[in-house]
Amino acid sequence: MKTIALVGNPNSGKTTLFNELTGATHTVGNWPGVTVEKKQGHLRGNKHITIVDLPGIYSLSPYTLEEVITREFLTEGNPDVILNIVDASNLERNLYLTTQLLEIGKPVIVALNMIDVVKKNHDVIDVFKLSQILNCPIIELSATKGIGLKELIVTLKEEVSVPSYITFNSTIEEALSAIGYSRYNAIKLLEQDEKIVKQMHLTQEEEQKIQVVVSKLEEQLDDDAASIITANRYQVISEILKDSYRKNRKGLSLTDKIDKVVTNKWLGLPIFFAIFWLMYYLSISTIGDMFIGHVEEIGGVIQEFVNNGLVSLGAGEVMIDFVVNGIIGSIVPIFTFVPQLMIMFFFLALLEDSGYMARIAFIMDRVFSKFGLSGKSFIPMLLGTGCSVPGIMATRTIEQENDRKMTILLTPFIPCGAKLPVFAMIIVMMFNGAAWIGPTIYLIGFAGVVISGIVLKRTKRFKGDPAPFIMELPDYKLPRFKGVVIHMWDKAKHFIIKAGTVIFLACAVLWVLQNFAFPFTYVGPEAIDQSILATIGNGLRWIFVPLGFGDSWGSSVATITGLIAKEVVVATLASIGNNTDIYFSQVSAFSFMVFTIFAAPCVAAIGAMKRELGSMKETLWALGFQTGLAYVMALLVNVVGNLIFKGTQVVEKVKLDPTMLESASEEAIIQGDIVMIVFGILLGIALLYMIVEFIKKFVMKKAVVK
């Protein structure tokens, strides 16, 4: 058995290399005790070699979760070999990590990735010389083009010796030898790395001895020890590269040219909103819509096939109803949503893999810094418009713990794709499909994010220094189809697994609850008012009376079944509404929608929150905040709405029409329109902003001339 740790900078092509080396055999889990994803897999065709994909990092310092995980695995997880992937087109900064890895005292293999880019730029790297200086094997590689993979795999199977490490200037070296211990520990002690100091359980005497050395060094070189080492490390690297690297590229790179337009002062915002408008247009209204009919057809065929099968097997009527209507009938409408979601995730993966996502954070950072978050929080929320689960997972790139927690808490407020059918249904049935409602719901969601952000930042729980925003803008890359598809699948599978397991089970339970009465006797759909579900609903009804939708037990139950999956709200209202009366007024319907936006998300998202927050207590607090806010907001809508519209049709309770429910859940175009109108409005605002700024500049120039 041999374990290889794959380490490298973010954007160095680590994920691509990992996929190439392991094929599709990898498993995904979590690092113990923390929330960062752990991926590992076997080297292709070799069950004895395990490759562990470590989080992308720039340094082995202790300031981000990723850095801590990586270095703990490297020093305590006992990997046999460290495979360091280095972006050859960004050699100097990448070697900064490499030189730190050499100090750990484990064999190191360097994979010099993106060698094709280097050659295209006519830059020259003397790999032989570099390999001699670093004293470890270096394999030239292009993971995306498959160049050098064979050689790398051969080297991975061989025995590799422990490399030597780089030598700092004599003052630092003296201090290091005065400290003693291993090279890695000596450097960390000199850097005053609190985590390592704690781990080593030093005596007071030893600590004092180190303190003397540190003070002496700091006095000699007039800076803090950590900075002295960082600066000297970079100096040593540039010395190394003087002999082994020649850069020939001149003029603007392709990335510079693209950025000139895409993050342009005037065009940046309109382009961003236009891209998202187009993305939603394609995934929801056109391509996605085309697939919906097919999924329904397939669903119908399966339903008929199972029905006939059960009849021929001689199954009872109750059994047939359970399988055909209770389970298949409830799941098919949910699966109709999958093609749209897949296409949306495809585009999101495309944007992420191309490097545009980092630009979005750059463009939008100002907005989020206003309430204490950074542009990095925007990406999870954008993903959240599809599904909160990948959105919550994407918070991993946020370094500051508090910002991360808050983004996890707020991302479910962005109406996800599964909430759309709920809104669409209510808009069609209660508001005659009025176009303004959908965008308003989104704006309420955004407003909830902003207001909660501002308020929470002032609470003890989230208070803290504003986090720094230091982010690399990677070169644009032409995304590879294979990579994008893998990426898309990574995001979409949570949704599909959820539909296949949790929702499946929930539908079965729901069917039983609504067809059986206490003490477990079959009553059938006609007597739904006596069912267990009705009893539960009636028991909970009073909670929702102040919000306006506690009159009928059906709507109370729907808010609870929404925890299973938001799509189930539609299914619940449809199946209950078919057999008993559910009453809503326009005001209480709006209150119901507002409650749906903010209340605790579905179990899949709650699971993701729990994983990312790392503790049950934090998760419960977050869920409590979300549901509490939902209750207060819905209450406000109901009370204020009833006051304003007193005596008008708006507050009049009407019975939900189940036949309209059927057609409403198929109203995919309305769902798509909602998002498109939102991005359309934002595009308009951005264009307006652009024009205003332009005029301002023009007027100012004139004034100066005068």
Added chain:
Amino acid sequence: MTLKEIGVNHTCIVSKVVGDKAIKKRLMDMGIIKGVSIKVVKIAPLGDPIQIELKGYELTIRKEEADKIIVG
């Protein structure tokens, strides 16, 4: 003078990084150390953050962080 005051398309040399330990280390880890030349590439459409170029790659930092980078 700090990096915050450097205009777009101007290049300057870092003389010191200040600020608390974590932020300072983060900036230095990214290669912002004494003697490095930094070019201010652009300012984001809404006025903050800024995009800078150093050591052949592009980085974005807020003006607040740029104010911690003393240049000469």
